[in-house]
Amino acid sequence: MKYEEILVRYGEIFLKSEFVRRIYEKKLIQNIKSVLKKAGIEFEVYRDRGRIFIRTDKIQKACKLLTQVFGIVSVSPCIHLKTSEKSEIVEFFRENYKNFVKPKQTFAVEVK
Known part of the structure; x- marks a missing residue:
């Protein structure tokens, strides 16, 4: 079975007000995009129900890089x-x- 996405779990951003949470989530997504682009990984990032998901063909490499992004608590390969x-x-x-x-x-x- 091939994983097709990554579920990104982030820290205490969810405790913030809606306005502040959106700002932090946008910044986190910018950081995610920056790291993956720098590594030459093709991807798509989207949010759904308060979660951040990343679609890519390079799941393992992306997971390893994402665990080093400030604000990300954990990542999990998943199937949508x-x-x-x-x-x-x-x-x-x-x-x-x-x-x-x-x-x-x-x-x-x-x-x-």
Whole structure:
């Protein structure tokens, strides 16, 4: 299974007022773009529901670089499912769980 995006988690920006948070998020995205461009990595950055995502073909290299950007707490390679339907999410994991769960481990799907 090939990861297609990176989820970026940032520090205490979420505690700020909406106005200040937007300024900080824009600055963080500028810093992300600067680091990835300098490394010659093609990418697309977008925000969704208070999260920053990066689409790129160079997931591992980008993750390594992003962990050095001030304000980023952690990064995770991820797969973007283009659905919010519980049945489709469950079906995706039924087909692909061996790529995520080691033998004798368990997992759960919880949706709101």
